[in-house]
Amino acid sequence: MNQIEMYSSSNDLKHGLHRALAVAHALTHLWGPGETQRWWSVLGDAERELAREHRLGLEALAEVYWRDEARGMLDDARVGLGLAPLSHDDIQYAFRAAIISGRAHRTHLGRDVYGASNKRLWDLVCADFGRAVIERYGRSLGEGPRSRSDVRAPSSVVDRLRELMRFNTSRAGGCHTRCVEWLERQLRALGFDVARLAASTAHPVLVARRPARGLTGHVVLYGHYDVTALGPTHRWTHPPEELTETEGRLFGRGVADDKGPLAVRIAALHDLTAAPALTWIIQGEEETGSPIAHAVLPDVMASLQAELWLDETGYHDHEDGTLRLLARTIGPDDTSAPVGREYEDLLRGLAGLASRWGVGARHEQRGLNKNVVEGGCPFNRNLPLGARYVALGVNDSRARIHAPDESIPTWTIELHRAELDVVFRWVDRVARESM
Amino acid sequence: MAELSTKQVERFRRDGHLVVDDVVSDVQVTRLRAAFEAQAAQWAAEIATTVEEYLSIVSQWMNVWERNTAFAEQLRDPRAAAIAAELLDCDRVRVFHDHLIAKPPHGGATIPWHRDLPNWPVAEARAVSCWLALDDAPIEAGALWFMPGAHTEPITRSIDFLSEQKAWGSREADAVAVPVRAGSTIFHHCLSWHTSPPNRSSRWRRAYITVYLDATCTFDPSRARWHPMTGRVTVAPGAVFNEDAFPVLGGRRPR
Numbered sequence: 001m002n003q004i005e006m007y008s009s010s011n012d013l014k015h016g017l018h019r020a021l022a023v024a025h026a027l028t029h030l031w032g033p034g035e036t037q038r039w040w041s042v043l044g045d046a047e048r049e050l051a052r053e054h055r056l057g058l059e060a061l062a063e064v065y066w067r068d069e070a071r072g073m074l075d076d077a078r079v080g081l082g083l084a085p086l087s088h089d090d091i092q093y094a095f096r097a098a099i100i101s102g103r104a105h106r107t108h109l110g111r112d113v114y115g116a117s118n119k120r121l122w123d124l125v126c127a128d129f130g131r132a133v134i135e136r137y138g139r140s141l142g143e144g145p146r147s148r149s150d151v152r153a154p155s156s157v158v159d160r161l162r163e164l165m166r167f168n169t170s171r172a173g174g175c176h177t178r179c180v181e182w183l184e185r186q187l188r189a190l191g192f193d194v195a196r197l198a199a200s201t202a203h204p205v206l207v208a209r210r211p212a213r214g215l216t217g218h219v220v221l222y223g224h225y226d227v228t229a230l231g232p233t234h235r236w237t238h239p240p241e242e243l244t245e246t247e248g249r250l251f252g253r254g255v256a257d258d259k260g261p262l263a264v265r266i267a268a269l270h271d272l273t274a275a276p277a278l279t280w281i282i283q284g285e286e287e288t289g290s291p292i293a294h295a296v297l298p299d300v301m302a303s304l305q306a307e308l309w310l311d312e313t314g315y316h317d318h319e320d321g322t323l324r325l326l327a328r329t330i331g332p333d334d335t336s337a338p339v340g341r342e343y344e345d346l347l348r349g350l351a352g353l354a355s356r357w358g359v360g361a362r363h364e365q366r367g368l369n370k371n372v373v374e375g376g377c378p379f380n381r382n383l384p385l386g387a388r389y390v391a392l393g394v395n396d397s398r399a400r401i402h403a404p405d406e407s408i409p410t411w412t413i414e415l416h417r418a419e420l421d422v423v424f425r426w427v428d429r430v431a432r433e434s435m
Numbered sequence: 436m437a438e439l440s441t442k443q444v445e446r447f448r449r450d451g452h453l454v455v456d457d458v459v460s461d462v463q464v465t466r467l468r469a470a471f472e473a474q475a476a477q478w479a480a481e482i483a484t485t486v487e488e489y490l491s492i493v494s495q496w497m498n499v500w501e502r503n504t505a506f507a508e509q510l511r512d513p514r515a516a517a518i519a520a521e522l523l524d525c526d527r528v529r530v531f532h533d534h535l536i537a538k539p540p541h542g543g544a545t546i547p548w549h550r551d552l553p554n555w556p557v558a559e560a561r562a563v564s565c566w567l568a569l570d571d572a573p574i575e576a577g578a579l580w581f582m583p584g585a586h587t588e589p590i591t592r593s594i595d596f597l598s599e600q601k602a603w604g605s606r607e608a609d610a611v612a613v614p615v616r617a618g619s620t621i622f623h624h625c626l627s628w629h630t631s632p633p634n635r636s637s638r639w640r641r642a643y644i645t646v647y648l649d650a651t652c653t654f655d656p657s658r659a660r661w662h663p664m665t666g667r668v669t670v671a672p673g674a675v676f677n678e679d680a681f682p683v684l685g686g687r688r689p690r
Contacts, residue, residue, distance in 0.1 A: 003598075004598070005597060005598065006595045006596045006597045007595075009597060096488075100484055100488065100489065100493065101492055101493060103482040104478065104482055104492075104493045107478075107482055108481060108496065109496060109497040109498055110493045110495065110496045111493060111494075111496075112493060112495070112544075113495065113546060113596065114597065115597055116544050116596075117492060119597045
């Protein structure tokens with residue numbers, strides 16, 4: 001949806017038409033508890049699998065675009081972005097021209113002027129819609145499909161995660177100080193000022209702050225550098241203290257809770273040049289009752305005002321990759337208030353982004369389940385009234401945290417980097433609009 | 436007897452293009468127009484549309500010579516081949532492909548400024564196109580425009596017709612329109628910069644183009660990102676092109 005070139009105009013057009021439907025669906029559909037948003041669900045059975053993988057042909061796409069539901073959806077999404085509704089007669093003609101030109105090329109090497117018919121249709125459907133989507137949610141939302149299979153983890157994540165795993169930060173591991181020093185170096189390289197709270201203890205809380213870079217607003221992130229003790233190693237298929245990449249996953253103790261998510265976010269922040277102000281709270285005792293964090297975070301968090309509070313990670317369904325958007329607004333007595341229209345816009349953008357990977361999304365109005373954590377999670381407990389909370393990240397339902405063969409999928413790494421970009425741009429817009 | 440005078444050859448080498456009048460007879464032009472009309476009707480039927488709709492959308496065809504006798508004979512025209520050989524200063528020429536372009540009345544699109552060779556899988560800059568007007572092509576009908584002498588400048592990457600424009604700056608004023616009459620030809624170098632605007636007249640503007648290579652030119656798939664003829668090449672990179680898809684024609688005549 002973001003670009004069309006002469007040599008790839010047919011493919012660029014096809015991807016653009018699929019993406020326009022996917023994004024329009026995400027921007028115009030609300031989904032409730034127990035529902036999953038899948039843009040291809042508006043299509044017939046025979047079309048769904050092809051659509052999910054951007055393999056519908058131009059003729060099939062023309063039929064979809066001519067349906068009342070699709071036309072209404074596209075127009076509503078455009079109006080929501082401040083654009084005029086489409087001229088559907090123009091689109092019908094443009095589809096016809098692109099189809100005829102394509103047939104002529106396939107049958108007897110005839111054509112229009114170097115993809116001009118493809119470009120005309122792309123201009124009508126994708127050009128201004130794509131620009132508006134990019135302006136609101138970032139570039140990634142409009143780009144082409146991504147695969148979930150055979151995805152190698154990037155070295156920028158693998159190398160960092162491997163280093164993090166060398167520090168045994170379980171209760172008796174004794175490597176907390178070296179891990180803290182490593183994190184401080186990484187965060188300072190990203191431009192953070194890092195403070196150690198309870199610095200004299202073996203497991204200090206890090207509070208890293210970075211001023212805004214090109215975007216307004218403020219995001220608070222949370223994470224932890226400790227891991228649970230290693231149980232019997234014979235129950236592991238892969239060596240628990242080494243990072244193993246296989247089956248499209250990264251295996252090892254702590255890779256899902258929480259060293260993988262930490263490494264992914266550090267690598268992502270190297271790539272994302274624009275960001276709002278960031279405060280990153282990283283503690284070292286989440287698995288052992290968080291005594292220091294429970295003591296210091298109430299004051300730290302009460303002093304912060306942020307447009308969004310981002311938990312240590314988030315989850316997908318392992319089976320089909322569905323993105324679980326655990327999002328809520330903090331109400332009185334830690335109840336969950338409705339997320340509200342403004343916040344829904346972020347969730348819709350994230351659902352639209354996830355559709356690039358051919359996965360659906362569902363919203364659950366709750367936080368990460370941390371009842372298993374001794375003493376509860378001090379981050380979740382101290383979220384201020386009215387705070388917008390989201391759990392978003394690389395884990396999936398096969399992650400097996402605190403258990404043998406703990407792992408994260410590799411395909412979610414690139415997605416999470418793009419999610420952070422969408423989050424940052426939404427925060428910027430919300431902050432600007434509240435000024 | 437050579438087809439061109441020394442002055443004509445010198446002009447081509449200076450400007451990168453050369454008009455040669457009356458290469459094709461009126462009878463042959465009429466025959467080619469009729470062949471095009473019959474062929475277009477057949478093409479439209481092949482993809483289940485009317486010829487009117489077809490020609491309002493589809494305006495270019497390649498390898499017409501492979502399916503149409505009239506164009507096949509024109510492609511092998513000994514005089515055009517001899518002129519090409521004289522301009523390339525080679526003994527024999529090879530057909531790379533042909534190209535039929537039909538801009539309908541008050542129709543057609545701008546072909547942006549471009550050079551041909553960066554789009555071709557051909558290693559050497561030793562090729563000319565013979566642009567044969569099947570209709571009068573005055574300026575208002577979308578005549579070709581050239582930037583004289585620019586063919587001597589270093590080879591550049593290809594232009595994306597959908598998103599790029601060549602910016603000439605102050606050189607824009609040096610561009611020349613080259614209107615021609617039906618039956619006349621414009622031979623232009625494969626590195627000449629050329630463009631053509633839409634047809635704003637009430638008549639068709641059709642042209643049949645034959646691309647001639649020096650017969651010793653070699654295959655270089657790295658030159659072009661994609662080209663429809665690449666799939667017909669059966670020789671290895673660095674070798675001369677295969678005869679079946681890229682036939683060698685006669686060459687120049689003695690002066």
